[in-house]
Amino acid sequence: MRRSVASALVAVLALAASTLAACSADEPPAPVTEQRGPRGAVPVGLERYYGQPLTWEDCAPYARTDADRQTLRAPGLRCARLTVPLDYTAPGGDTITLGLSRKPATDDGNRIGSLVINPGGPGVSGLSTAARLSGVGGLNRLFDFVGFDPRGTGSSEPVVRCLTDAERDAERADDDELDTSPQGVAKAEADQRDYATKCAERTGKGAAMLANIGTRDVARDVDVLRSALGDEKLTYLGYSYGTRIGSTYAEAFPGNVRAMVLDGAVDPTQDAVAELVAQATGFQSAFTDFVAWCVQRQDCALGRDATRALRSFHALVRPLAERPIETGDGRRLSYSDATTGVTQALYSEQLWELLNTGLNELKQNRSHTLMALADAYLERDKSGRYTTTQDAFVAVRCVDDTRVTDRAAVLEAQQRYKQAAPFLDDGKPASDALDACAFWPVPTTSTPHLPSVEGLPPVLVISTTGDPATPYEAGVALAKALGGRLLTYEATQHTAFLQGVRCVDDAGSAYLTELRLPQEGVRCSA
Incomplete structure (x- = not known):
């Protein structure tokens, strides 16, 4: 997501400064x-x-x-x-x-x-x-x-409203998008088509909005x-x-x-593909900077050797695709949630300490910090309610950006993404599944x-x-x-x-x- 670091930090730090500045409950x-x-x-x-x-x-x-x-x-x-x-x-x-x-x-x-x-x-x-x-x-x-x-x-x-809170939780827990078999691609596209339909049905003023x-x-x-x-x-x-x-x-x-x-x-x-690859390159660079910071610490979750850090990271997060970790509140830390939490922490050096803590917890089969970081990114509060930011993000992207409906172009984009950001490579073949924008019910308004x-x-x-x-x-x-x-x-x-x-x-x-x-x-x- 394109967002300011201020919003990312505030989500994690619970607006402590704003709370102190708040006024009393006068009329x-x-x-x-x-x-x-x-x-x-x-x-x-x-x-x-x-x-x-x-x-x-x-x-x-x-x-x-x-x-x-x-x-x-x-x-x-x-x-x-x-x-x-x-x-x-x-x-x-x-x-x-x-x-x-x-x-x-x-x-x-x-x-x-x-x-x-x-x-x-x-x-x-x-x-x-x-x-x-x-x-x-x-x-x-x-x-x-x-x-x-x-x-x-x-x-x-x-x-703009597309998914309920329960549907968003279920989507996060489901790593089916990692299945790149023909059946997996068909299911992923059915989910994306369903998402686009729900956006039109649940948003006030519908397709016109x-x-x-x-x-x-x-x-x-x-x-x-x-x-x-x-x-x-x-x-x-x-x-x-x-x-x-x-x-x-x-x-x-x-x-x-x-x-x-x-x-x-x-x-x-x-265009959307060039921007995706450029962003992947940017996050990989931030991950490399995090590794350089981390390996100087005795408690670095990725070890003390920067040349082996990527392998150590994959050893921690890739197993979550098959064996997510129970969180204790009825949810599970999926591979998707773990990498979302890591991505959130890479927005600012001020979050690297939390990232190292989360990765160390993962070694102990614990999920608290990475799930909290993922919740912050996806704007889920402690009661399980989400803002509509993610839905609005997709809706704007689908009318602002040129849509990619050529499967060969999708596959190439996914391959380039994995090459640009090795830390986000899930170890599985790239997918040519179309995203929600390919099924969007209204035309683009910008190029x-x-x-x-x-x-x-x-x-x-x-x-x-x-x-x-x-x-x-x-x-x-x-x-x-x-x-x-x-x-x-x-x-x-x-x-x-x-x-x-x-x-x-x-x-x-x-x-x-x-x-x-x-x-x-x-x-x-x-």
Whole structure:
């Protein structure tokens, strides 16, 4: 999944910092309705959306997880709903709503405007991310920090919903996708076809919602949000997949951009296969860095010899395909869950300690830490409830990316994936089974391409050399495509801005506040 490291870490660390910052359970202030729009250019037929009032109220009803319930209690934070067309080609037809959060600028006299934030995914909720980041780096003095849940996600209505909690648990426990026999491929495809059907049946507004869930439409929603917030121009911070929202907005509305920080970039020209292989290469590099760190420790679960670490890792995880470990709560740690947990931990060096603990537990036939990491990645809480992030991720991917329906191309892609990420090689032949997108009930709405951004002001792209999820080269490509400035951060993690790296934070903040870009070729290190 493309996601910000902030969301990955928070899921594991249970939002300890946000909990400490939470306010007491005083009676919330009364709702306040404001009309600040329309501002800037308003497309014909969309006047009522661009000029709509927003009613800011207590955020409690917008929370969808226990973590959200803590973070959205932050002092001064308020939430609202933005109404947008379901289908922008029929603005007089059906509508949907987006959940918003706002932490007003603390220095109203010097306020610059709104900083609209998206944490990635696709499918990750933005409300809590904006609330959390408002306490970092001092930018909230000059900007309202505004988070939004893109259409179909989080507190927006309706949400994309495909599987029940029980069905998701069953899917995770089932390693049948490792069966590459003709019967196994047939079953895997039947499951994927069933998944696509359930998405259309269980999502509010059905196939019409799925047809309009993509980044093309999210970018148009962001422009409605800009105007309703009362901003002539958009100031935007996008992490990971949020950079695709940013680049799509930049192409659709180049003249409406004031400033953009795009961190952990998605290459707009890569197709789904190229992106999959590049991401596999990135995670393999992060795994290699983890091994180099681990073998220096007496308690390294993979031993003290880096040249044998991959073999040791396979010896630990591959047997789970045939003999999953009971977790004690009625679930089992499957091969899929174990590798998901490992992948989660590779998003940041701060999670390597947990990864080593989880692998050492595996030696003792215990599963607690790796299952917790997998639960964090898949957003399952302790009561067994899932967010809808995974469903939204698939839905957006299926309309954003070119679909692969040629079995030979699927087989080649799987072979390249195993070669690019040996640590994720399950030891079985590659499969040519089609995924859910091959059976998706609506057409694609985007294709990978070089964006045309004439009239776009300079933007700032931040790329991390050891980023596993959105490899460094994608940031280089995005900066070139948008004619922007590239800032390089030398580390092994996913995304960097407003995460305590002074060099990165200072450069990004100076750009957002003063529109002053860092010098060409600047590199930061931890």
